[in-house]
Amino acid sequence: MTLELEVPRRAAAWPRAVAHVLVASLGCGLALGLQAQDWQAAIRAGDYDRARTALEGALLASPGDEELRYEHARVLGFLGSVDAALADLDALLARHPDNADYLLGRAQMLARLGRNEAALDSTAKALELAPDYADVWALHLQLTERTADRAATEALRREIAVRFPDSDWWRRPPAPAEYMRWLSVDWGTDRLSNGAPDWSRESLRLDWQTTGGASLYGAIADGRRFDRSDSTLELGGSWQALARWRIGAGLAATGDTDFEPARTLSASAQRPWADGWGTELGFKRREYSSADVTTYSFTGDKYVADYRIAYRIEYSRLLGAGSSTGHALMLGWYPNERRTLGVTLGAGEEIETVGLDRLLRTRVSSVTLNGRETLSPRFAFRWWLGTHRQGDFYRRRYGGLALRVGF
Known part of the structure; x- marks a missing residue:
C-alpha cells in the first residue's frame, strides 16, 4: 500500500x-x-x-x-x-x-x-x-x-x-544665392566709472571676396573718448597660402590723433589641424605719438560637436616701459547655421590709452558676451555686451550692435 x-x-x-x-x-x-x-x-x-x-x-x-x-x-x-x-x-x-x-x-x-x-x-x-x-x-x-x-x-x-546612380543624396545641393560683397554698420558705446566721459564708436566697413578665394576689406571708423574724437581708415585682407595656411594683413591710419595710434600694422597666420584643432599666430604694431607698442599673440582652439573652446595669450612690449601679458578664454556655441553665442573671459596686463597722452601698463579683467543672428542669406546682425576693468583708473561697461547686408 x-x-x-x-x-x-x-x-x-x-x-x-x-x-x-x-x-x-x-x-x-x-x-x-x-x-x-x-x-x-x-x-x-x-x-x-x-x-x-x-x-x-x-x-x-x-x-x-x-x-x-x-x-x-x-x-x-x-x-x-x-x-x-x-x-x-x-x-x-x-x-x-x-x-x-x-x-x-x-x-x-x-x-x-x-x-x-x-x-x-x-x-x-x-x-x-x-x-x-x-x-x-x-x-x-x-x-x-x-x-x-x-x-x-x-x-x-x-x-x-x-x-548609386539612381540615388540623389550624394549630389551637390544647389548653391544658395552667394553674396561676394557685404556692407556692415557698427555702433558701440562705453560707460565709464569715476565720472569719466563716456566713449562711443561708429564704423562703416566693406568686405568683399574675390573669385580666387581672397577676402579684402576697407573700413572707416570714428571714435570719441574724453571729449575728443579720432577718425581712422583701415585696409586689409586674407589669402590662402601653402596647403592649409591662411595669411592675413591689415594697415590702419589715424590723422591728427588724440588717443588712437597714428598707424597700426597687423598680420596673422591661421591653420586648421586634425580632429577639430586649430591655431592662429598674430602680430600687431601700434605707433602712438609718445611710444610704439608691439604685440605678439598665439591662439589655440578646438571644435567639439557644436562648441568651440579657444585660448589666446598676448605678449606686448612698450618701448622703454617694459612688457605685459594678457590671457583670454573663449567659449562659443553654434546651435545651428543661423545663430552663434559666445563668452570671452580676459585677464592679465594691457598697454592701453587711459587718457590723453597717457599710455600705461595696467592690470585688466573683462567679460564679454556676444552673438550673431543670420536673418537671411543677405541680412545678419551681431551684438556684444561686457565689462572691462582698467586697473584703478576706471571700469567700462560696453555694448554694441552691427548690421551686415550682402549685395
Whole structure:
C-alpha cells in the first residue's frame, strides 16, 4: 500500500515542478518581451529618456545581449551622451571588429566629437566590409567634405555616383544665392566709472571676396573718448597660402590723433589641424605719438560637436616701459547655421590709452558676451555686451550692435 501511495505522489509532484519551471521561464520571457516592446515604442515616439531606462533594465537582465547594447549606444547618441555611446560601441567592436553597423555608429559619434580623421578611418573600414552600405558612404562623403580637400571630395562623389546612380543624396545641393560683397554698420558705446566721459564708436566697413578665394576689406571708423574724437581708415585682407595656411594683413591710419595710434600694422597666420584643432599666430604694431607698442599673440582652439573652446595669450612690449601679458578664454556655441553665442573671459596686463597722452601698463579683467543672428542669406546682425576693468583708473561697461547686408 505504501508503494501504491508513493507513486502517485511522485507522479503528481513532477508535473508541479515542471509547471513551476515553465511558469518562471514564461514569466521571464514575458518580462523581457514587455521590456523590448517598451524601449522600441519609446524610440518610435522619440522618448529617448524612457528608452534609455527600459534598455538599462533589459541589460541588467541580459548583460551579454549585443543587440540591446547597440540600441543602448544609439539612444545615448540621441540624448547627446556621445562619450558614453562611444564606450558602448568600442566594447561591441572589441568582440566584433568586423561589424559594419558598429563601425558606422562609432564613426557617427567620433564625428560629433570633432574627431574627423578617426571617424574617416572607421567609415573606410566599414566600406571595406560592406561596400554597398549607402549610409556609410553618405557619412564618409560628409566627413571628406569637412577636410576642405575639394579634389578628394569630388573624386569620392564621382565614385559614389557610379555605385548609386539612381540615388540623389550624394549630389551637390544647389548653391544658395552667394553674396561676394557685404556692407556692415557698427555702433558701440562705453560707460565709464569715476565720472569719466563716456566713449562711443561708429564704423562703416566693406568686405568683399574675390573669385580666387581672397577676402579684402576697407573700413572707416570714428571714435570719441574724453571729449575728443579720432577718425581712422583701415585696409586689409586674407589669402590662402601653402596647403592649409591662411595669411592675413591689415594697415590702419589715424590723422591728427588724440588717443588712437597714428598707424597700426597687423598680420596673422591661421591653420586648421586634425580632429577639430586649430591655431592662429598674430602680430600687431601700434605707433602712438609718445611710444610704439608691439604685440605678439598665439591662439589655440578646438571644435567639439557644436562648441568651440579657444585660448589666446598676448605678449606686448612698450618701448622703454617694459612688457605685459594678457590671457583670454573663449567659449562659443553654434546651435545651428543661423545663430552663434559666445563668452570671452580676459585677464592679465594691457598697454592701453587711459587718457590723453597717457599710455600705461595696467592690470585688466573683462567679460564679454556676444552673438550673431543670420536673418537671411543677405541680412545678419551681431551684438556684444561686457565689462572691462582698467586697473584703478576706471571700469567700462560696453555694448554694441552691427548690421551686415550682402549685395
